[in-house]
Amino acid sequence: MWTDQRGLKRLAAALCALQMAFPAAAQQRDEPLSVIDWLSNSVATPVVAARPHEAPISDNALPADVTVRPLGAPAPDAVGLFSPNVSGLSRDFWAGSEPERIMELIRSMPAEPLPAVQALFRTILLTSLTPPAGIDPPGLLYETRIDALLARGALEEAAALLARADVVDPDVFQRAFDVALLTGQEDQACARMRRTPGIAPSFPARIFCLARTGDWPAAALTLGTAEALGQLAEGEDALLSRFLDPELFENLPPLPRPLRPSPLTFRMFEAIGEPVPTSALPVAFAHSDLRGNSGWKARIEAAERLARRGALDPNALLGIWTERAPAASGGLWDRVGTVQRLDAALQAGVPRDIALALEPAWDAMRASGLEVPFAELFGAALMHHHLPGPAGEMAFRIGLLSTAYEAVALDRIGIPDSPEAPLPPIPEGLADTTRFLLALARGTPADVPATTTLSRAIQDGFNRDTELRQPFPMLLEDGLTGEAVLQALHLFDNGAGGDPSDIATAIAVLHRLGHERVARSAALQLLLTGPDA
Template sequence: MSTSARTAALVAGALAWAAPALAERPLSAIDWLSDSVAATGPRKPPPTITPVPGAEPITVMPLGTTLLDAVGLLPPQVSGLPRTFWGPGETQAIARAVRAERVDTLPAVQALLVKLLLAELDPPTGGGPDGQLLLARLDKLLDLGALDQAQALVERAGPTAPSLFRRWFDISLLTGQEDRACSAMRANPGIAPTFPARIFCLARGGDWNAAALTLETGLALGFVKPEEDALLARFLDPALAEESEALRLPTRPSPLIFRMREAIGEPLSTTTLPVAFARADMRPTAGWKARIEAAERLARTGALAPNELLGVWTERKPAASGGLWDRVAALQAFDLAILSGEPEAVTETLAPAWKAMASAELEVPFAQLYGPQLVRMNLPGATGALAFRIGLLSDEYEALAQGREPQTNEEAFLIGIARGGDLQGVPPLGSLAAALRDGFDRPGLGTGPSRLIEEGRLGEAVLAAIDLLTDGAQGDILDVTRGLGLLRRLGLEDAARKSALQLMLLERRG
C-alpha cells in the first residue's frame, strides 16, 4: 500500500504527516476468507429522503433495528471510550483506516487496537453503509489471530448477512466448530452457500451421496473450478486420496481448503500461513511442538492470554534440545524456581529464561506472568535490576516504580515514565529517550490531529496515534514523540506509558 493510499485510508486525506506502510504487507483477512457464500442478487436499497439545503443529513432505518456498527463486546464503562468516539467521521474512511493498521507493533499498541475493535460505540455520524466498520473490525481481529474475540463479536451481531456469515463460517473452520457452522448454513435460508461449502457441509453431515451429486452438478454448471474438483473428489472418496498423487500446494489457502486438505491427509503447515490459521494448531489433536509454535505466534499479537501460553509451555518435559526446546526448558526451569520461592534458584534461572523470551519476542507475556512477583522478591545486584525492568513491562508498572529507589540514571528515567511525571531533570539517555521525554511534555500536535480532536473525531485521532507509534517502533523518532503526545492528549495515559516503557525495554526498533 502506498504512502498516499495509507494517508487517505487513515483520515481521508487530513493527516498528510502519516507514515508509509511496510513495503511488503502480510495477507489481510480479506485476502484469505473462504468463498463460502454466493451472491443472491441485488438487494433492495434503503429508503432515502431528499435533504433540505443546510439541514443535517437524515438516516432512515426500521424501528427496533440494531445498527451493526454499534455492536461491541466492551461497554463504555469497561473500555473507557465515550460512545461518541467516532463522532462525525465517515464510515468507509474509518473502515479503510482500521484495515490499514499493522499488527506487527508494540504489545501496548496491539492492546489498544484490540480495545478499539471490541468497544461498543455509536456508529460514525458522517455517513456510510452500516456494517462496513463492523466488517473492518472483524477482519482486523482475524489479522491478529483473535478468533475467539471475533467469533463473540460476530455472534453478538448475528451472522445472518452473507458477509458476516462468511467470516463466522471461516472462524468455525479454524476453531474446529465446522459442524455447528454447517448446521447454521442449512438452517438459514438467507445464506446461499457456494458449491464447495455446500459439498463440505453435506459430507460433514453424513450425506455423501448428496455431496457427490452436488459436486457433479457444480462441475456441469461451471460453479466448481478444476482445482476445487480435485480436492473435493479426494475429500469425498478416501480411496482416491490414497491412490492419487499429492495435490499442488495452494498459493492462498482459505480455511475451507485448509480443513479439507487436513481431512484427506495432506495438511498444510500453519507456520507460513496468516496467524489466524495458528488457532487450528491449538486443538488437542495437534502435536505438542505445533501447539507451542501456534501458542507463541498468537501470544505475540496478544490473541492468547499469558496463562494459556504458560499452560502449553508446561504440558510436559521437552524430549529434544535446540531451538524451541531450549526455550521451553529454560522457561520450565525458571517456573520451577519461582514456584519454590528460593532466591538462589531464581537468580540462577532468570537470565537464561529472559534471554530465551527475548529471542522469541515474548517478553511481555513473560512479564505479565512473573514480573510483579520477581520485583517483590527483592533480589540483589544485577538480578534485581533485571527483575525490575521485567516488572515494568507488566500491568503493575506504576505500583512497582513507586516502591523503587533508582540505582542508575536509566532507572530514574524509566521510573519517571512509569509514574507519568516530569522527565526534564533526568539526564538524557540518547535520542530515543529524548523523543520519549518530548512526548511526555505534550508537544504540539500539528493541524491534522488538532482538527480531528476539535471536530470530535477521537477515533481517527487514536488510529493516527497507533500508526505513529508503530512507525516510531520501526525507527522514526519524531513519530514516537507525536504518537505519545497524541495519546496523552486523548487521555490514554496507560497506553502512552506502556508504549514508552516498551520502546525503552524491548528490542523492537529498526
Template sequence: MPIRHLIFALFLPVTAWAQSPLSEIEWLDEPSPVRLPGTVLLEPPVTQTGLGPEIDVSPLEALPPILGLVSPSVTGLPIDLWRGSAPARLEALISTVSVRQNPAMQTLLYTLLLSETRAPVGSGDQLLLARLDRLMALGATDPAQALLQLAGPTDTQDRFQRWFDATLLTGDEDRACAALTAAPHLTLDYAAQIFCKARRGDWQSALLTLEAAHALDLLPADELALLDRFLSPDIYDGAPPLPQASRPDPLTFRLFETIGERLPTASLPRAFATADLRDIAGWKAQLEAAERLTRVGALTPNHLLGLYTERRAAASGGVWDRVRAVQQFETALQTGSEAAISKTLTPVWEAMKAVNLEVPFADLFADQLGPHSFNDAEIAELVWKIRLLSPAYEDAARTPLVNTRENAFLAALAMGEPNTARPSSPLARAIADGFNPQTPIPQELTEMILDGRLGEAILESMTLFANGAKGNHGDLTSAFATFRHVGLEDMSRRAALQLLLLERD
C-alpha cells in the same frame, strides 16, 4: 467449540481497564469549543417572551446498533467513538495501523476493535467488516466469531463468509453449516455447500452437487480434486498426495486436514494458527501457534504458560529449549530460592527475547519476582526492568536501584514524569517531549477531537506512533501528546517503557 463472550475481555489487560473513562478526561474540562452543534446547550435556556420557541425540524436517520464484546464501562471508550468519521478512512486506518512491535499498541487496538461502539450513521457494514477483518488478520479468531454472532452472522453474505471462515478455524463449523443448510443463499461457493452438506450427513446431496460442479466447471480443477477425495476417500486410498495449496482459504485448509494431508500453518496468515490450538494438533504445533498468537496479543499469556508446562520437553532446540527454560524457572520460583531463581532467570529471559515474548513473560512473573532481593547486581537490574514491563511498573519505579542516567529516566517515566530526569538518548528526549503538558498536539488531531471523531484521532495517533518508533521522533512526540490529551495515560507509559526496554528491529 463453545464461545464464551466473557473471555474476550481478557484481551484487555487490567491496567488498560483501570484508566479513567474518556468522559472524565482532561480535555472535556476545558472551555467548550466555539463550533458546537446547535443541539448542545452550554447553560439552561431562558425565554425572553411568552411565545413558544421556534423549533428546527430535520429528518432522523435510524441509528446503527451498538456492537462490541466489551462494555464502555470497562474500556473507558464512548459508544459514539466513531461518530462523524468517514467510514472509508476508518476502514483504511484499522486495516493498516501497525502494532506488531509494541504490545501496548496491540492492547489499544484490541480495545478499539472490541469495545461496544456504534458505527457512523449511514455506513452500513463497512466498519463492522473492517473490525472483523483486522481481528482475523491479528489471529483473534474467537473474538471475531463472537462479534459476528452478536451482530447477526446470517444477515448478509459478507457476514456469513467471515463467520464461516472463523468457525472453520476454531472447529465450530457445524453451527455455520447448519445455518447454510437452512439458508443456501448465504453463499454462492459450491465448495462450501458441498462441505456443509457432508458435515450435516447429507452425503447423497453433497455427491450430486459435486457431480454438477464437475459437469458445469463451477469450481477450479484443484478444488474439485480435493472435494473428490473428501467425499470418496476409499477410491483414492494409496493415491499420491495432492499438491499443497500455497494460499489456502480456511475451507481448503480444513479439507486438506480432513483427507489426512494437513497443511503446516507457520507460513499461512496468523488466523490459521488458531487451528493448531485444537487438541488434534500435536504439542509442538500447539506451542508454536500459541507463541505466534501471544506475540500479537491474540492469546493470553496464561494459555501459553499452560502449554509450556503441560509436559516434559520432547527434544532439544527451538521451542523445546523454551519449554525447558520456562519449566526450570517456574520450579525455581516455587522453591523460593533466590540462588535458583538467579540461575534460571537469565536463560529463560534470553529464550523469551528470542521470540519477542518479553512482555507476556513480565505479565506472568513480575509479581512473583517483586518480593525477592538479589545480591547479583545484574540480576537485580534485570528483575527491575522486567517489572517495568509489567502492569506493576509504578511499584518497580519506587524500588531503589543503581542510579544510572538511564535508570533514573525509566523510573521517572514509569511515574509519568519523564521531564524530571535527563533523557538518556534522542528517543528518550522525544518521549519526554510527548509527556510535556506544554507540547501541542497536531492541529488536524485537535480538530478531530473537537469534532467528536475520537476513534479516528486515536488511530491516526497510533499511525504517528508507528512512524515514530521507526525513527521519526517528531511523530512520536505528537503521538504521546495526543494519547495523554485524550486520557490514555497508562497505555502511554507502557508503550514508552516498551520502546525503551525492548530490542526490536
C-alpha cells in the same frame, strides 16, 4: 464418473432442484476493500440490501435479495462487546469523521505493533460506539473491524462480535463460517448454515457440510451436479472427490499444495491426510494447531505466534509450554526448557535458583520476541522475591513490561504510607536509564534528566506545553477524537522505526485524550524491547 442410469436420473433431478435453490450461484460482485484475501467461498448468492427509500434494482424477474434483521436490532456498525463505560472510550468516539477515513486507518494499522498499542486498538474494535454518519453500505465498518481482528488472529473476539449482529448477510456469515472452521467448530458452522434463512451455500461448502453430517450420498450427488454446472474452481473437483472418497485415490500422488488456501480448503486438505503447514499461512490459521490433535511442537509454535500478536492469553501460552518435559534440545526446546526451569524455581521460592534460571529464560524470550507475554506471566512474581544484583535489575525491567509496571516502580522506590502521601523521590545513585524508567512508570518522567534521544522524545510527549504538529491540532479542534487516536497509534510504529518526533507526538496525543496509561506502557515497551535495551 457418473455412468449408471439411476445416477444420471438422480443427477438430472438434482440439476433442476439446485438451479432453483441457487438461482445466482455464479453471480459475483466486487468485494469491499476490507475483505481479507483468504476467506472461503462459502456463500453462493450475495445478498445486497437496498438503501432506504430506494427501490431495489433488478435485471430479471427473480425475487430481490434482502438483508434480514430483527426489528429493534442494533445496526451492525454499532455492535460491540464492551460498552464505552467499560472500555473508557467516549460513545461519540467516531463523531464527525468520514467513514472511509476511519476504515482506511483501521485497515492500514500494522498487524504487530507494540503490545500496548495493539491492546488499545483491539479495545477500539470491540467497543460499541456510535458509528460515523454516511457508512455506505451499512455494515461496512462492522466488517472492517471483524477483518482487523481476523488479520491479527483474534478469532475468539471476532466470533463473539459476529454473534452479536443479528444480520443474515453473506459477508457476515462467511466470516463466522471460517472462524468456526479454524477453531475446530465445523459441525456448529454447518448447523448454522442449515438454520440460517437467506443463505445459499456454495457448492464446496454444501458438499463439505453434507459429508460432515454423514449424508455421503447427497454430498456425492451434489459434487456431480456442481461439476455438470461448471461451478467448481480449478482444483476444487479433485479435492472434493478425495474428501468424499479418499480410498479411491490412495495410490495417486498428493494434490498440489495451495499457497493461500481458504479455511475450507485448508480443512479439507487436513481431512484427506495432506495437511497444509500453518507457519506460512496468515496468523489466524495458527488456531487450528492449538487443538489437541496437533503435536506439541506445532502447538507451541502456534501459541507463540499468536501470543506475539496479543491473540492468546499468556496463561494459555504457559500451559502449553509446561505440558511435558522437552524430549529434544536446541531451538524451541531449549526455550521451553528455560521457561520450565524458571517456573519451577518460582514455585519453589528459592531466590538463588530463581536468579540462576532468569537470565537464560529472558535471553530466550528476547530472541523470540516474547518479552511482553513473558513479563505478564512472571513480572509480578519476580518483584515479590527482591532478587539481588544483576538478576534483581533484570527482574525490575521485566516487571516494567507488565501491566503492573506502576506497582513495580513503587516497590523499587518505596510505596507511600498512605494514598494521600506524596510519592517518594527517585533515588540518587542509580543509572540514568533506571531513574528515567522509574519516573516514567510512575507517570512523572519530567522528574529526572532524559539522557538519550528516545527518552527525550518520551519526555516531550508527556509535557503538556509540547506543540503538536498537524494534523493533530486540527483534529482535536474539530473533535475528531477517534481519528486522532488512530493516527497516533500509527505514529508509534513510525517512531519505533527511527523517528523520535513521531513518538513524542503520539504520546502527547494519547496523553491529552485520556490514554495516559497506554502512553506510559507503550513508552516503556519502546525503551525495554528496542535494539538498545
